[in-house]
Amino acid sequence: MDKPLEALIVDSILDAIGDQRLRAGTKLGEQALSEIFGCNRLHVRRALSMLTGWQVVDHLPNRGAYVATPTPQDAHDVFQARRAIETTICRNAVRQATPQDIADLRAHLAEEDAARGHDNRPVAIRLSRGFHILLARIGRNPVLARYLDELTMRSSLIIGLYGTGHATLCAEDEHARITDAIEARDEVQALALLDQHLRHIEAGIHFDDAAPATGALSVALRR
Amino acid sequence: MDKPLEALIVDSILDAIGDQRLRAGTKLGEQALSEIFGCNRLHVRRALSMLTGWQVVDHLPNRGAYVATPTPQDAHDVFQARRAIETTICRNAVRQATPQDIADLRAHLAEEDAARGHDNRPVAIRLSRGFHILLARIGRNPVLARYLDELTMRSSLIIGLYGTGHATLCAEDEHARITDAIEARDEVQALALLDQHLRHIEAGIHFDDAAPATGALSVALRR
DNA sequence: AAGAATTGGATTGTTAACAATCCGTGTTAT
DNA sequence: ATAACACGGATTGTTAACAATCCAATTCTT
Known part of the structure; x- marks a missing residue:
């Protein structure tokens, strides 16, 4: 020890x-x-x-x-990298997800829902990020998972710096719809929803107001 | 200093x-x-x-x-990650490459050609890797470029361990054809060639003989 | 003679003291 | 009064000696 x-x-x-x-x-x-x-x-x-x-x-x-x-340039690069990496992660997930994996995703969604219900913002933030990490684990590529860990960390810094109000959290229904697509093995739909989701997050940042x-x-x- | x-x-x-x-x-x-x-x-x-x-x-x-x-599992994960990342890098390159960038690529291809002509294997190895690094620089996303640096390093270890004979070098004409597609702004073609190229490299490794x-x-x- | 314990040398890990640099404060000169 | 300067405390960077661990060769036992 x-x-x-x-x-x-x-x-x-x-x-x-x-x-x-x-x-x-x-x-x-x-x-x-x-x-x-x-x-x-x-x-x-x-x-x-x-x-x-x-x-x-x-x-x-x-x-x-x-x-x-992170600079605005960093922010753009990080989110582009996330789209590149999470796309492949999600494809893996669609193809390899076991029933247990789906159950884990559902349980996670429930937790997210509960945290929002209690207006527990700190926990909601953690779980919001956790969904993407969980997806990476289901994708079963530790190399990509490691990069996504790093990118979500940097995303947290970016959102904390440039994020505006309600945009500081992933919209939960998007997580749910991605999960649906994975369970249905609908690869095209899952990838489209994920890409959309990441673009929504990125759209929620504005470089005018950088909180110190x-x-x-x-x-x-x-x- | x-x-x-x-x-x-x-x-x-x-x-x-x-x-x-x-x-x-x-x-x-x-x-x-x-x-x-x-x-x-x-x-x-x-x-x-x-x-x-x-x-x-x-x-x-x-x-x-x-x-x-690297383990065989690592090898698979690394090459999948390369396909994910280099695809986006290449798309950036197709869209943003300046005439100077194209000239740099051509100059690089000439160097590769010369090294092969002189049977200078060490230099050929370095330049073969250098093509991918150069592509990443043209893609103008330092985050992805950094990851590709790491992945090409790990690829070198993998190929040194499991690579078989002629497969330890990128086929140069593939680099040239990718460059052609970039210059022609043919995104679909460039991405297809790059994906193919990476799969060729991966196909050249065999886990039977691991050189110590x-x-x-x-x-x-x-x- | 084969295998297990032992000892010595080498390598890694840690600690504590020392040196260099920076930042804020107070002083002085214009 | 403002700006340049100088000093003191605090923080970071480096060095060298010391402790712990491991590996290989040797010795001892059966």
Whole structure:
């Protein structure tokens, strides 16, 4: 149990980014993190290095690490990459989904529904992203799944920065209709709905108002 | 000029992998590398950490770093990911290629031709990979280009491991025909040729004979 | 002689102290 | 009063020594 120390830091920060608790631009001080996680500063340093590999942390020499601030160009590239990758993932899912996979998707949709019903926005955000991750797992291509992990993280940063109000969540009925198409093995329909869905998300961002970073690190990383 | 120290190590090893000078499974000892690059062991350590982020180095705790050895499953996933990503890259290229871009592609094809003419296999391997990288640059999506960098690296490892004889190089006329289609702005044709091309490469690997790692580290990293 | 334990050397992992850089504050000069 | 400058505290980067682990060769036992 001595290995996953820095992996825990990485996962914790990734979760916080994916859930939009950590916003673009917040400073990730080494000392602060080592106190939060009760560990050596070198472990923090390695974790931050891994996170820069994920493209979600920028490392400015002698000035520290900051949660990455995607540019409008980044946003466009990320969403185009998502369409490219999730299309293939979805095709895999249509062809390979087992009854258990479909059941998992239905259960996930129910959770999403419940979170919305309770107006639980933080959980709704997490589950909204989780649908795409679950789809990737069903697609059974770890390489693509890994890239999608990274791209959804960056999407969270983008939406947190440029997203406007109601557009910060995936429309749930779109998730449901994609699930229907997968269950019906309707590949063309599933791919079309997914592409449409991703374009809807992208349409919900506007580069005029970029909300600045704020908030305390320690509370953003509380679980 | 103090920054790119570990970046130099990373690039040097990546180049060696991309050129198939470094084969899957070779050990990357920290001391050996720090002597080769004349630097601190910690810099080597960080470089190796970045390379594991690229999925081209496996890090076994307390046992050191090794050039990754892709499994047959990895091979399938990597090539499927390449088809997904390069399709979008190629579509971008068809739509956005400038006359200068076309000229660059033609110049590259000429280089490839020359290398084959001189039976210069190492250079031919590098250029063969370079065509795909050049295409990605023309596609003007750095996110996808970054992923393709990684995937072509892993492809080099796969082909070095499982590739059979003549199949270890891209067929050059396929590169030329793809270039023709791009110049003619024939999107359908370009995408079809590229997909075909990638399937040809994948068809050239056979999992029966996996050549083991061998050779001295220092000579593989000579530039 | 074959296999299991052991020891030595080499390699990796960690720690703590030290050096360099940056940022904000306060001072001084124009 | 404003702007340039200088200082002090804080943060990041580096170094070197130390501890832990692993691997291979040797020795010991049956």
